[in-house]
Amino acid sequence: MxxxxxxxxxxxxxxxxxxxxxxxxxxxxxxxxxxxxxxxxxxxxxxxxxxxxxxxxxxxxxxxxxxxxxxxxxxxxxxxPSLDNLPPFAQAHHISWALDEDAVAGRRR
Structure with missing residues (x-):
């Protein structure tokens, strides 16, 4: 530091x-x-x-x-992140949470 x-x-x-x-x-x-x-x-x-x-x-x-x-x-x-590059485990969570790429980007703002 x-x-x-x-x-x-x-x-x-x-x-x-x-x-x-x-x-x-x-x-x-x-x-x-x-x-x-x-x-x-x-x-x-x-x-x-x-x-x-x-x-x-x-x-x-x-x-x-x-x-x-x-x-x-x-x-x-x-x-x-692009949802296409996520591992299957993470893709399943994004689908179950109803998150698409725009929703992920919106939460980062």
């Missing part, structure tokens, strides 16, 4: 050891956006799925926000 304190581009982990994060992005806009994000948030959590950070770090995030720290959660893969 990284805490964004100190100079731009320099971060400290929770134990206080300094680490340098480098980003290899090809366009200025992406790199600029990341540095703005790092400047405005004390903690940034990256989640491969929508519920990963909440389930694994929810208590810690609650403590940070109650202490007045700024927290950002970035979900990396939040696309709408």
């Amino acid at each position: 990284w805490q964004s304190k100190g100079k731009m581009g320099e971060r400290q982990n929770v134990e206080g050891r300094k680490r340098c994060l480098s980003f290899a992005f090809s366009t200025f806009n992406i790199r600029h956006s990341i540095f703005i994000m790092l400047a405005h948030y004390t903690y940034i959590f990256l989640a491969p799925h929508l519920d990963d950070v909440v389930l694994s770090c929810g208590g810690q995030i609650a403590q940070y926000t109650q202490a007045g720290e700024t927290v950002l959660i970035v979900s990396i893969t939040a696309g709408n």
Whole structure:
């Protein structure tokens, strides 16, 4: 877990050891956006799925926000699934729950 304190581009982990994060992005806009994000948030959590950070770090995030720290959660893969690519077990549940692709997408909004 990284805490964004100190100079731009320099971060400290929770134990206080300094680490340098480098980003290899090809366009200025992406790199600029990341540095703005790092400047405005004390903690940034990256989640491969929508519920990963909440389930694994929810208590810690609650403590940070109650202490007045700024927290950002970035979900990396939040696309709408195609029902055709679901395994038969999941397809059966979607059918029994009367969920089609539009209903799944609507619940994510």
